[in-house]
Amino acid sequence: MDVLVRDVFGLYLSSAAMPKSLKSEQVRRRTTSDPLAAAMLPPANESPVDRENRLQAEQQARRVSEKIDEELRQERKNLNKSRPEVSVLLLGQSESGKSTTLKQFQLLHTPAAFHAERIAWRAVIYLNLVKSVIRILDALAPEQEAVEDHEEADTAEADLVIISADGRPPSAIQGTRVPNYDSYRHKLEPLLELGEKLTRLLSSPDEEEPTHLGPTWGNYVSQLVGTENQPPMLNGRARPAPTIVIPPKKQTHASLHQSNGFRFRGEKEVVVHTTTNWKKTFALGGNSKSPKSAHSGEIEGWWEDPDDPVHALNACAPAMMELWRDRNVRKRLKEKKIRLEETSGFYLDEIPRITAKKYIPTDADVLKARLKTMGVIEHTFSIPHGLNRGVEWRIYDVGGARNQRQAWAPYFEDVNAIIFLAPISAFDQHLTEDPRVNRLEDSLLLWKAVVSNKLLANVNIVLFLNKIDLLQSKLEAGVRLNKHMNFYGDRPNDYDSVSKYFRNKFGAIHVSYTPNKERELYIHLTAVTDTRRTSIIIADVRDIIIKGNLRNMRLV
């Protein structure tokens, strides 16, 4: 008898082709233990004609089965081929909210992973808080020192809003004295060391090297540009991850001289490299001690580790609160037009909670945390339910500072959609990397460059006019748009008029410069730190991108 059986890899084996031992074992098993096989065994008295008919029928059945198997294989292959995959690139200047938008995608689609990582953000939040305190103390520093510091500020990566009424250095304006300044400095001295320590823990070891591009970069640029004979490289997997490192800031006299000023070296922003696994350092099971079961009697958690940064922070908490509540301090900051509440990573209103020994960051804390991106970070997820089920999403978060932007172009090749973020609250601020450039002007130029790019002609674009919460409070505080952007003229300075104006302005640039007149532009007014509102927008954007993608697929 020749029967077909599947081997362990699922391949069909003809019993005629089986080794003898296996064949007899097979038959033995079939005759003794498998009732279905036993029922299918030919009758013992089968005639030669019956046997011939049966073999033919079995052969026919085998052919049908093989055909079905082949069809199933093909179907699976086609399904995999047509399994929709969407690549989305987040673009925009530094501090526009790209990484925050990525966090919202993570929170929405991979909440368990997001929650597991919350504890690792503790270090970033601590550092954000420490930097806010140090900025206050710097702002209170005696005039002479501050003038020197201001000269240096041209090159420093300080992202504060410092505007003087008459163009003189703000520190030259005589103002409120803070009698407790020396006492604050003394009590908060440990924060300098803590800031250095946290910066070291979070930074990549090669960060202080001169700017360089990864070894494969030169090759890649020519591949991107392409030649007539050799088109640009398209395959995302072959794309090298560019390594770009900021050159060290030149140490000036003022930055080295720390007798009165209150700074820590490397005051520039801490960045996260694509390659840095900073989360591991502060994740549970990393250097941080995990909270153990209350019954186990083991070390209870990081708060029992005397080296954990929480202790230094916790010890300074009363002085930090005193400083932040001091009326003279607030007055001095106001005189210097320093609005810390509007800066990234602002936690000064929550000092007791953040500095508590058992503090675990909330979702909102993580969304507010500021860590500058360098290189490109990829996040993938698929949507298990609903309209866009089964779609594989790849989101690329890039560094937005000027020296990071050359890393964007390689991703233009195979991207399906772009979410461009323009922080419209930044109309009165300047780029940290080039203090001569107004941040909103920079966003408008960047927007024009993106929408007019021919490589992106068929890419769906969604525009987030972001940080509307800050825009609203800024306008309500009386900051006038037309003081910073003449072209706004005498229009009303309220939120509705200003946001409508920006919507029209960005929209008009798209209409004028897009190489694809058919492309629709979707504009959302956003505050991407607001989870509830952003999740609704993300669901909407997902549908827009999928529909646009299908439309493009039909066109090509």
Ligand SMILES: Nc1nc2c(ncn2[C@@H]2O[C@H](COP(=O)(O)OP(=O)(O)OP(=O)(O)O)[C@@H](O)[C@H]2O)c(=O)[nH]1
């Ligand atoms: N209040 C408010 N803060 C926001 C908003 N969007 C982002 N932020 C904060 O702004 C800071 C900068 O946001 P990021 O997402 O890090 O900016 P980015 O575009 O990734 O910046 P780079 O990595 O330097 O390119 C963070 O502290 C955010 O929490 C917003 O709509 N409102």
Ligand SMILES: [Mg+2]
């Ligand atoms: Mg970022």
